[in-house]
Amino acid sequence: MTTHLSPAVIARYADRDAALDEVTVWSIEVHLEDCPDCRALVAGATTDDTRALLARISAVVDAGIATGPAPAPRRSRAAIPNRWMVWHLLPWLTMTVAVLSCAVLLQALEPTMPSLVALLAPVAPLPGVAIAWSRRADPAWELIAGTPAAGLAMLLRRTAAVLAVVVPALALASTRTGFSLALTLLPCLAFTAGTIAAGSFVGVRLAALVLGGGWALAVAVPALLTAELPVILQPGSSLPWALLTLLLAAVAALQSDSFRRLSSHN
Amino acid sequence: MRTVSAAETAPTTYPWAVHAEGLRVRAGRHLAVDGLDLTLDTGVHGLLGPNGAGKTTLMRALATVLKPAGGKLTLLGESVDARADLRRVRRGLGYLPQQFGFYPRFTVREFVEYMAWLKEMPKAAVPGATQRAIERVGLAAKADARMKTLSGGMLRRAGIAQAIVNDPAVLLLDEPTVGLDPEQRLDFRELLRDVGVDTCVLVSTHLVEDVVAACTDVVLVNEGRLVYQGTPDDLVTQGGDNFPGDSPAERGYSALLRRHRTEGGR
Structure with missing residues (x-):
């Protein structure tokens, strides 16, 4: 001065x-x-x-x-839900929560069956994650794909929005049915991380389809037919699940570049 | 009114805002842009060409939505290849897709603000820039109306507003005049001339008179290749009376296309 x-x-x-x-x-x-x-x-x-x-x-x-006209009120708070919530995810999240409630209900009616909530937990977030990064489901995909914010950070933000609904729903369902909380949530997180990691190679939608279908055919259907809980959901397997989650999350983080563009298989 | 920063008045370090050499881009399996050489600098460039000439695919590649299949593409002095970090380039881009989806629950202001946020504009600049962009396209009276209540022409103008909100250095508009009434088209031409003073604008259109009226440069593509690049006056002189068309510019357009087709047929 x-x-x-x-x-x-x-x-x-x-x-x-x-x-x-x-x-x-x-x-x-x-x-x-x-x-x-x-x-x-x-x-x-x-x-x-x-x-x-x-x-x-x-x-x-x-x-x-x-x-003159009054100044427009500050609306910065109204913008935050728009940034975190993706409105086209709502129907899918509603469906996920409805399916989980059905699982809890069935469990209460038929206590001898293997825990349905545990069998559903890994695939529960997958429809939401697949929709979060898909050119078919997001009406504004072409606008968003050309912005600097598009990329892994955006996919993670949308995945977080999905998990914010699915994880509390799963936690509630698992406490209702008395199944281990760790063995409900860890497979859920592992499959979410796995979808993103595999999605960096083949597209998130295909990864979600393959992982969800694979789980249903290899684990869920046999468990329902034999009426026994599969080995990988027995008590004591939470440590491998936690390690798998970390490993898949690391793979996804290393592959972050491949989410810069919406490729044709999304 | 806003303050012009030193960064905005600094000289550029690249010769062309857009520089493509032998660019090839796929649309699905089909090679829609095949060996295109193009250089664009500041000004309004009209992109003309018949249906299926690869205009939209070229626009998408320039908007970094599609990955080039081959050749070199440089935007604002930075290479936009498969592994490039696109963040910095994308901050300087504005893009209006041919058919853009939107979230119907958003108001025009929320939509433009959301896009400004995705373009990583400084938080303090977003409300002012949003209002300015909405006023420039003449939508101020509808700023707080929901997107689903807008007519086709208003949606188009909301799309233009989100494209110019970040004062892009490269502005890509894919058929922006579709659905605009004659008066709005005149206003839009005025906006183009205004933006084109310090910005590289590429406007894809089928209306030759729009190009002649508002563009400083004409780019004609056919079958994924550059046919012609020159001034609108030069386009007019290309045609003779024996070519189809209702105006000298239209006759020039059809003359160039016919000449290119006969040369290609040989």
Whole structure:
């Protein structure tokens, strides 16, 4: 900040007849921009005519502000749900929660069956994750695919929105049926990470289809036919599930570049 | 009004905003852009060509939505290849797809704000830039109407607003005049001339008169290759009275296409 202006300089600046060279005017104005005290001095050094004119202008501007339309309210808070929630996911999330409630209900009616919630847990987030990064389901995909925010971060954000619904629903279902919480949630997270990791190679939608179909054919259907809980969901297998989740998450993180564009298999 | 930063007035370090050499892009299995050489700098460029000439595929490749299958593509001095980090380039892009989807529950303002946020604009700049973009396309009266209540022409203008919200250095508009009434088309031409002063604008259209009226440069493509690049006045001189068309420019357009087809047929 420059030193304050002397009253003599201010008087010459405010006097329209006094000749001041351009350089001096510039240095005065640079100082005035930052210094309210000197601005007040300039205002005081002007003639009565100028002050009357300024007073009239300020009255007119005030009147214009008072009679004009009110300023739009701040809406920054309204934007946040739009950023996190993807509205076209809602039907799929509703369906997932409905299927889980049916599983809890069936479990209550037929307690001898292997835990349906545990069998459903790994595939519960997959429809949502597949829809979150799919050109068929997202109406604005072409607009979004060309923005800098498109990429793994965006897929993760949408996946987080899916998990924020699915994980509490699963936790509730598993406490209702009395099945281990860790063995419900860890496979769910492992399959989510696996879908994203495999999705970086073959597309998220195909990865979700293959993983979900594979689980249903290899684990869920045999378990229902034999009415026995599969080995990989027996107590004590939570450590392998946790390690698998971490491994798949690392693969997904390393492959983050491949989500920059929506490729044709999405 | 806004302050112009030093970064905006700095000279560019690249000769062309868009530079394609032997560019090849696939649309599905079909090679829609096949060996296209194109250089574009500041100004409004009209992209003409018959249906299936590869205009939309070229637009998508320039918008970094599609991955080029071969050749070199440089945008704003940065290579846009398969493994490139697209974030920085994408911040300088504005893109209006031919058919753009949207979230029907969003208002126009929410839609443009959401797109500004996806384009990673500074948080403080978003509300002002949104309002400015909406005013430039003449939608201020409908800013708080939901997208699903808008007519086709208004949707198109909302799409243009999201494309210009980040003051892009390369603006790609795919058939922006579809659904606009004659008066809005005149306003749109005015906007194009205004934006084209310091921006590289590429407008794909079927309306030759739009190109002659608003563009500084004509780009004609056919079957994925560049046929002609020159000024609108030069396009007019290409045609003779024996070519089909209702205006000199249309006769020039059909003359160029016929000449290219007979040369290709030999």
